[in-house]
Amino acid sequence: MISNLNAHVPAQDYQSAHFQAGRFQNLHPTEPTSLRKTLAITWRFFTESKVAAEPEQTLPVRTLTRAELEALPDTGVHIVKLGHSSVLLKVNGAYWLLDPVFSERASPFSFMGPSRFHQPPISLDELPDIDKVLISHNHYDHLDKEAVKQLNAKTQQFLVPLGVEGDLIRWGIAAEKIHAFDWWQEQEDQDVMVAFTPTQHFSGRGLSDANRTLWGSWVIKTAHESLYFSGDSGYFPGFKDIGERYGPFDYTLIETGAYDADWADIHMTPEQSVQAHLDLRGKIMIPIHNGTFDLAFHSWYDPLERVLSAAQQQGVVLNTPTPGDVITINQAYLNQAWWQSLLAQVSR
Template sequence: MSTAFLSSACTSLPRADYSSSPQQREGNFRNTEPRREAAGLAKTLQIAWRFMFDKPADTVPDRALDVLPLSQSELLAAPDLSLWRLGHSTLLLKLEGRFWLTDPVFSLRASPFQWMGPKRFHAPPIALDQLPPIAGVILSHDHYDHLDEAAVKALAPKVELFVTPLGVGDRLIAWGIPAAKVRQLDWWQATEHQGLRLVCTPAQHFSGRSLSDGNQTLWASWALLGQQARVFFSGDSGYFDGFREIGERLGPFDLSLMETGAYDPQWPDVHMQPAQSLQAHLDVKARVMLPIHNGTFDLAMHGWTDPFEQISALAEKQGVPLSMPRIGERVALQAAKGGSAWWR
């Protein structure tokens, strides 16, 4: 689950007026479908206790993971329509001849504290200062495993544009990112930059980085629409009817980057089980599915290989092509399916 419950102290969020957004009611953002069971304080503390003292041994790898190192020269020389998975939900894409980065998290821990909280299973395949110039950073929401303050600040000089859901950009501006570099969108709003059209699409999730700022920023999925490739990035979401609407309005997609990990029966409304992730992929009308949100952090009670094994079996049964690259391995978007069972 999100690490938002870990934080009780962080910089306050500037409160902008987003009352005109259909997603905001009574000062907070809401899902289109109410959560069946809100995570109250008692349940949050119970989950935190289980995370700290009752975790199975197999939620973390028992060996060093096989990561392919990347260099800036290698990235610059790579052909257009390439993708690299850097870990969790951080992906580097080369579209329209420019580089785009999703939910960049490079810190050791997905936490407000670097001395506690979920720790990386592997180092990123490339250091932040070695990344090439970035046309745009695409952010799905503000949880610590998706929005890394240190990474955002380090990336800022080489990033042309940060594209965020409503309110998330306000955090960036409060951190010192120039407002001219930040573009904030509501669901179904779109923007264009360097030949790529980006549509902010719905998700079913929640937000917050402390115990006092829950749902003050919006969460989203994204459609990345280029001349030669169409990519769907799910961010974090429970399964909901919105995926079908996204497919009807914006599909088909060449590739879905679909959340498949950190799920649990205790939070069905905000993270999908693997079967639901596969259905969401089918709903958005994507050709190939690349499972993300797994393999980097220990954020749930399931075994760390469980997302890979489950989605592989489900996709094979339904004849859905998967792309399962190693961390750092290049994926050609026009021939994305395949990959070895590197996690075994």
């Protein structure tokens, strides 16, 4: 929600069906952003009291080393939640990063803005060479400028929404390493298919660049595994369209956090996140976009408690790993509601 007054405003004219008058559009109407609404939400952040917005205790994080990653089999798909929406994948031996955010704050400023509840389970320096970095949209909690710059030397490809390539080029990434996607565009690379699919959200890193770049989600399919990564989205009929075209999915990584009535059409409640998983024809759901930054008015654990309850009511299989846990698609796992032990300690 914090803007950078000096953010660049792209001037490109994209040949896209949902790019009109210099800005990208959602498939379905959403409440337009206005200065009045932005000021009202900002006032809430400064004046509204919060309960348990940040954890009182140290959150569990499993430290991960490069040696442990290299010891994982070079077949199949291995998933590591790094925190918030940042995810590390090992896909048939190649390493991928989804929305890698390693900075202390999800903010354009180093001295203010939402700060981390926990450190990443592995540092940027410790990471092995990266085959692909996939970005869902350009908000600060998904596109980390310093992380991108540090990853440049060890990354072969950056897959980004239309418009975001301009940011990366200005940050020193070579244009030939960047692949910009419109919705429904696909890339086949060494028997792995990726597709950029719609979400209902918005973009912008400043006061004047709203919706100048695209936003979306990612589908990843190998010969034997399939994965969906939501980025950020309000609940919308597009989830069913994606499920019909690309499902079923072995795992869905679904946004579950930072929801509020003031922005209900661009972020989902946990109950809607579970429904999105069902629409996508997912088998196992990992809730992301929670447990790392305070970006809304609910408690830090509310997304996890509510998504667990909704999943149980809907018969959805949930996996809630701590940062650093390794999950391998098509292998058994032991799921634990790790946050509940912390809540029990606080209530004593």
